């Protein structure tokens with residue numbers, strides 16, 4: 001089986017507290033892995049550990065390449081992109097300019113070259129704007145919002161913008177930490193449709209999510225964390241009927 005990303009025996013400690021212990025998972029291209037668990041189960045620690053945002057033990061591979069020692073920006077350059085719970089954009093720039101900035105950073109010519117050849121810079125800017133417009137529409141941020149500043153567009157569109165900015169020019173693996181937080185029904189449906197589209201394009205998605213309806217409807221496989229450890233893994237339907245999972249969530253056997 002082709003694997004887009006694999007983590008082995010991840011562990012995170014905060015002082016004496018063991019937040020994550022011996023957690024392993026993998027995700028394939030064109031697959032959505034949902035990571036769920038009750039409050040404090042270790043989901044965010046797992047996310048931070050996998051993307052090397054925190055001190056941790058364990059090993060990480062992207063495809064066949066071991067990337068255990070690499071910092072987050074190097075992982076991003078290799079195609080591991082991540083979006084956070086909080087929307088992340090420049091609030092003083094327009095929606096379009098936010099997208100242009102990401103695309104320019106990921107594939108742009110250097111400042112010196114731009115200064116030396118300003119006519120080339122103007123052409124490049126026009127091409128970036130065209131690309132950014134297409135990207136935003138692909139991620140469900142309509143054209144009418146592109147000239148606005150992000151705080152002035154609806155919350156659901158802000159989330160889609162955040163995911164588009166995280167995705168940038170592309171991702172082999174997209175990790176999302178609670179993308180549905182604060183979304184209503186229609187926005188949730190847009191998000192689910194976007195995730196399915198990205199999956200169909202071959203992106204491997206790791207979805208850390210509290211919202212059960214979303215995760216159950218889009219994930220191909222689930223990993224359940226409880227008290228920092230892997231409690232169960234398998235297809236959503238199997239997990240839904242697992243008495244250990246019900247007990248972890250409800251505090252009682254089903």
Ligand SMILES: Nc1ncnc2c1ncn2[C@@H]1O[C@H](COP(=O)(O)OP(=O)(O)OP(=O)(O)O)[C@@H](O)[C@H]1O
Nearest residue numbers: 014017018019037038039040041042043044045046
């Ligand atoms: N920076 C930190 N310092 C100390 N303890 C932390 C820190 N971050 C998380 N913890 C603790 O580690 C454990 C796992 O937390 P984590 O945030 O990974 O769980 P979670 O499943 O994401 O929780 P939630 O669903 O509530 O966001 C919890 O006991 C939490 O209190």
